[in-house]
Amino acid sequence: MNITFRQMRYFIAVAEIRSISGGAASVGISQSAVTDAIRFIEAELDCEMFARHARGVVLTREGQQFLRHARKIVEAMNDIRGGVGHESASVGGRLMVGATPTVTGYFLPDLLARYRQALPDVQVVIVEEKSDYVEHLLVNGELDLAILVVPGLTRPEALDHDVLLRSEMRVWMAPAHRLSNQDSFSLAELADEPLIDINREELQLVSNAVWARQPVHRRPAYRSASVEAIRGLVGTNAGLAILPDLLYRPWSLDGDRILAKRSRDPLPTVDIGLVWRRLSRHSEAAELFMEAARGKRTMRGKQG
Incomplete structure (x- = not known):
């Protein structure tokens, strides 16, 4: 059997939370990686571990049996990694x-x-x-x-x-913006809007990819390496920004409210x-x- 210790941990997380997305979040890994791990286990054992439904997943009888074995293996491995008489040793x-x-x-x-x-x-x-x-x-x-x-x-x-x-990209805007009453919109609707770009090289590749396959082009109005400056500009309705949730805060330093809206067009993640x-x-x-x-x-x- 070629099932790895890591795949067992992913399986246990999904089984305990009864959700693939929730299990992925709990172990800090992508949902696709967790899905691949479960598929590998099911293929290796030639049986279904979970029954899928609209609200998540539930263990099958075979899944419950595997869960008991997986927990014992993970607990044993944790004991080995701790080491007899090693728990009190300080790592330096x-x-x-x-x-x-x-x-x-x-x-x-x-x-x-x-x-x-x-x-x-x-x-x-x-x-x-x-x-x-x-x-x-x-x-x-x-x-x-x-x-x-x-x-x-x-x-x-x-x-x-x-x-x-994995952080989703959203469109930041002020409550006073003309599109703020919409839950989502296409990038085409933003074609004539002043956009605020982030001037950080590690985010530039993703930022460029947002518009790479779009028939419309962005109209950059400002460019800043400071996320706080961008929040301030967005909060005062100087323009829009398309940035990852990782950076989102609902208020600027001056206390202006900032909204984060979804795009109907697929956007890359950071x-x-x-x-x-x-x-x-x-x-x-x-x-x-x-x-x-x-x-x-x-x-x-x-x-x-």
Whole structure:
């Protein structure tokens, strides 16, 4: 049997939450990856694990049997990874993590807080640079890990990655905007609207892809690297912005309200990924950081 430990964890998450999307969110991985894992398990065992319905999924009889076995295996693996007599040992050392400004501002703080609380003896050094330079440092072995916007990696032959967060793009506007009473609209309706572009290289690829297949063209009115500046401009009805939910806040610094609306046209997502050098061997501190980033709450730290 070729079912992996990771696939079992995805299966358990879906079984407990009774939803593929909810299970994917709980383990911090893409819904497609969870779906692929379940399909692999079903193909490997030649039976259906879940019955699908409009509100989610429920376990079949075979699924319930597999769940019992999967939980025992995962619990046993966690015990092995903890190690007999190792629970009280403190993991130390230094961990070098690369990131871009978008990641450090809107994704890293909560992750770092949880990691430092569990592993206070690990010195985490964050190196904030442009995406291509972070990749360069990873390939050279100067960084242990990185969290970047993916896809768009310039060295895919040398790097591996896992998607941690998939953030949808929405249209930001002020309540006073003429389209604010609509729940959604097409990009064609925005053709004559002044648009505010974000001037951050890690988001530019996705921003360009929004309009790449559209018969209409955007009319950029402003361009800024500051998300707060963009919020301020949108809040005062100076224009619209198409940005990921990751960056969305309902208010500008001056207290102006900002709405986020869906587009009826398919838009690309902004994917935040955990990136590492292919075939590299990770320290225990790095392995535990990877677990934390993937949403696994099994970190071993100092015992009180």
